Amino acid sequence: VWQNCLKMIRESISEQSYKTWFEPIIPAKLEGKKLTIQVPSQFFYEWLEENYVHLLRKSLDYAIGRDGMLEYSIVVDSGNRQKNEPQIAVNMPPVHTPQYAKPDNPNADVVKNPFQMKDLDSLSLDSYLNPNYTFDNFVEGDCNRLARAAGFAVASKPGVTSFNPLMIYGGVGLGKTHLVQAIGNFMKNKAANKFVLYVSSEKFTSQFINAIKNNSLQDFMNFYMQIDILIIDDVQFLSGKEKTQETFFHIFNHLHQSGRQIVMTSDRPPRELEGVEDRLLSRFKWGLTADLQTPDFETRIAIIQKKVQAEGISIAYEVIEYLAHSIDTNVRELEGVMISLLAQASLTRREIDLELAKATLRHLVKDSEREVTVDTIIEAITEHYKVRTADLKGKSRLREIVLPRQVAMYLTKELTNLSLKSIGYHFGGRDHSTVIHAIQTVNDLMDTDKEISSAVNKLLKMFRK
């Protein structure tokens, strides 16, 4: 009977709608003239009722007769992770016309061609993956080991591991987009028939808004419900967007329940996502949450080496070390400096040496006026205290040298993001306990020595201006 229904339904609507909304239906039983069909979620049921009630009625007329009845059984939509959990059959009243049906346009689909979803950019079912982001060129370190391993597991067995959804979070420029794109690329190469989609949350939101504006919510839903692996970047942008969240919630449930893989990123852990509905947040926690941290020194070295290698050039280790010690905020910044350095080198036809690296860094910082570097601090200290750079980095224990050196380290700690280890490196390779001691000494002197405190404050003010 259901096959007969399907035959007629298939002729009446687009292939896309058919696939999305009718293929997942399982005929459960037929008792007399009552057909029970099993649908994947409450939302799915509501969507059928809202959009296809007339078509279903017609197909029943055709397959059973005017007195044919339809009942839905909904696969339970709870927090259970496994598919095929115990199902409670929900008995729905026989087909009726719900008040929200659109009697004036029962077969809206017939006239619409889903492959004209301009707003969805889906003409070619493009995955929006950048092939340059791969696991191969994602450098592994302590800062990203768990996230990378989880990503790799998911990429190898999408929808199968318990890492569904996989949520990757971390600050800006730490590699979230790179990692999730690597997952997407890996999956696509492995299973070309799977539909992988990468979308930013902003784009998802604007597609949704356009779908409402253009009355094409149907196409929007069809499009998203057929995705095998959905990668959605920067979900923090969904915060405060209630309608978009609600729709995402339904898509999420549908995909999750049908064993499709969902991968998300966020700039903060789920519990800190304000303005995101609790029911959505609780979904995010079903799978695995893994964070990306600021890369440690060794990872920064490895990342620089990888980029250098990719460019097919060679740079002295001391330069790489200098860069790794000078930029320890995030990978994007590190890459930015590398790019300018390479550009500088090729423009001026110079070797990339320490001098050029320092000059480039100074230049960049001046350009953005955003941060103070060790070199600018050293410059100011040598001027103020009339000492030489070599003294600050040297071994002298003379008080006239030790004090300026300690003040310089203190200022570096105050004014830059550098770690104690990196500060020690810039001051003659001292270890981090020496740096701590210097900072403490200056702190104490600022409380007890008027002259020193006013000098230090003057310098601080000058840099902060």
Ligand code: ADP
């Ligand atoms: P996010 O999305 O977290 O803001 P991105 O993924 O855009 O960060 O990363 C910024 C840049 O740093 C990208 O060019 C990316 O390739 C690079 N990057 C980040 N982490 C790594 C890593 N572990 N290995 C190699 N490159 C990385």
Ligand code: MG
């Ligand atoms: Mg990103």
